[in-house]
Amino acid sequence: MTAPQQGHSCPSAQPDMEGARVFGVLTGEPEAPRVGYLERALELDTALEAALAPALEGVAPTQVLRIAANCEEKRCGNFNGVRCTLADRIRAALPPVVAQLPPCAIRSTCRWYAEQGREICFRCPQITTLNVGSDDAVLREAATPPH
Numbered sequence: 001m002t003a004p005q006q007g008h009s010c011p012s013a014q015p016d017m018e019g020a021r022v023f024g025v026l027t028g029e030p031e032a033p034r035v036g037y038l039e040r041a042l043e044l045d046t047a048l049e050a051a052l053a054p055a056l057e058g059v060a061p062t063q064v065l066r067i068a069a070n071c072e073e074k075r076c077g078n079f080n081g082v083r084c085t086l087a088d089r090i091r092a093a094l095p096p097v098v099a100q101l102p103p104c105a106i107r108s109t110c111r112w113y114a115e116q117g118r119e120i121c122f123r124c125p126q127i128t129t130l131n132v133g134s135d136d137a138v139l140r141e142a143a144t145p146p147h
């Protein structure tokens with residue numbers, strides 16, 4: 001594991017967060033989603049939101065897209081003052097789903113990668129933007145902040 005640096009990206013962000021950008025699209029089956037990583041991240045501005053709206057048909061962007069944004073650090077319940085505990089829980093609870101490093105446009109700033117290294121990337125393609133309402137008990141537990 002390497003020490004986190006300043007200016008990290010959260011790879012499991014909400015669309016209204018500062019610096020929001022789309023870096024992946026969910027593919028695969030609903031019970032086994034897989035992220036298709038984009039060649040480059042796209043700023044999630046009003047123009048992109050308007051372009052996506054017809055395709056989303058009322059579905060929350062976080063259900064079909066992977067969105068990165070500026071890490072909010074102490075304003076986020078997953079940050080313990082030093083590191084992202086969500087990444088800790090994902091690495092501990094979920095198995096790898098790929099054997100090679102996925103191509104990823106945000107790796108150079110990704111907080112999870114900076115803290116966990118390649119092991120978190122091997123698990124990342126199964127992650128939708130986690131929330132405590134997930135139907136999957138393991139995902140739900142991994143998504144639940146410690147406080």
Ligand code: SF4
Binds near residue numbers: 011105110113121
């Ligand atoms: S964990 Fe790895 S694959 Fe996932 S967003 Fe970060 S750098 Fe990309």
